[in-house]
Amino acid sequence: xxxxxxxxxxxxxxxxxxxxxxxxxPAFAHDVTGEVRFDPRYRDALDGVTGFTHLWLVTWLxxxxxxxxxxxxxxxxxxxxxxxxxxxxxxxxxPRRPNPIGLSLVRVLSVEETTIRFAGVDLIDGxxxxxxxxxxTMFDQPVGDxxxxxxxxxxxxDNARLGSETGQGAHPCA
Amino acid sequence: xxxxxxxxxxxxxxxxxxxxxxxxxPAFAHDVTGEVRFDPRYRDALDGVTGFTHLWLVTWLxxxxxxxxxxxxxxxxxxxxxxxxxxxxxxxxxPRRPNPIGLSLVRVLSVEETTIRFAGVDLIDGxxxxxxxxxxTMFDQPVGDxxxxxxxxxxxxDNARLGSETGQGAHPCA
Numbered sequence: 001x002x003x004x005x006x007x008x009x010x011x012x013x014x015x016x017x018x019x020x021x022x023x024x025x026p027a028f029a030h031d032v033t034g035e036v037r038f039d040p041r042y043r044d045a046l047d048g049v050t051g052f053t054h055l056w057l058v059t060w061l062x063x064x065x066x067x068x069x070x071x072x073x074x075x076x077x078x079x080x081x082x083x084x085x086x087x088x089x090x091x092x093x094x095p096r097r098p099n100p101i102g103l104s105l106v107r108v109l110s111v112e113e114t115t116i117r118f119a120g121v122d123l124i125d126g127x128x129x130x131x132x133x134x135x136x137t138m139f140d141q142p143v144g145d146x147x148x149x150x151x152x153x154x155x156x157x158d159n160a161r162l163g164s165e166t167g168q169g170a171h172p173c174a
Numbered sequence: 175x176x177x178x179x180x181x182x183x184x185x186x187x188x189x190x191x192x193x194x195x196x197x198x199x200p201a202f203a204h205d206v207t208g209e210v211r212f213d214p215r216y217r218d219a220l221d222g223v224t225g226f227t228h229l230w231l232v233t234w235l236x237x238x239x240x241x242x243x244x245x246x247x248x249x250x251x252x253x254x255x256x257x258x259x260x261x262x263x264x265x266x267x268x269p270r271r272p273n274p275i276g277l278s279l280v281r282v283l284s285v286e287e288t289t290i291r292f293a294g295v296d297l298i299d300g301x302x303x304x305x306x307x308x309x310x311t312m313f314d315q316p317v318g319d320x321x322x323x324x325x326x327x328x329x330x331x332d333n334a335r336l337g338s339e340t341g342q343g344a345h346p347c348a
Binding site for chain 1: 230
């Protein structure tokens, strides 16, 4: 069965030109700005985006002109470099995945013509964008208790935000 | 430039066999259960997933054996059927996108061998899974004010959850 191929809808431009200097997640670079420049043919698809403060960027974290190799199925996450632990890739957010798809929550600064400027950059300059989706609280925020596995130990209180429907307190992984 | 193709890492099994009966988002079907059955070759990649209460399912919302057609760039979201408004697709969560990639936040019920059972199903039976990522509060919850465009009007108080870092109150789109 031949699988479908992606369309590159745009490209991300950021200050980061090599992987080593690029933040692991937007949460580690709230104030760094970048932009998505869309293929002009998608201009009309941006109508209405200005009403949202936050967007998901769905990106391709590998070369776009060749098939990515199958990654190691178990890896040491970069966040655990100093206390190495091997984990299955589906328990990590690392970029070397069977489909190297990135998911970045960014804050919108402006939407003009075919460019979205945003803050919170974890992407290397030139990253291909596959999709942009509006952040919708009801869809994207868990209800009830939240546990975030090894991230809870590693990120500690930085990972403690309100995640319950009632907002009575920090979630249990704080 | 030849774009990369996907790998199907697994398939979703749900009670929904046709699009019309399938919920628009997991948030509309918190108690409906489904499962992802992974290709057995990815078994080791699931190590560590048990520690997470919530996962993102990244899926392909179209046929996997052919290239999806270019969609209309402006559409009436299903949520606005009763009061139609045409919006750019990047301001919607609809499935007909240049790359029909789905993003579903689900609650984990169990992880066994190569099957993850979950609650919160918005996917039709047989949907191909491209990636699974752990939900991580620090990465996936916006800091500061949140506005969700037309969803705020449509979903009203259902969309009011705590989204600020301090958790002092419901976000402005409530």
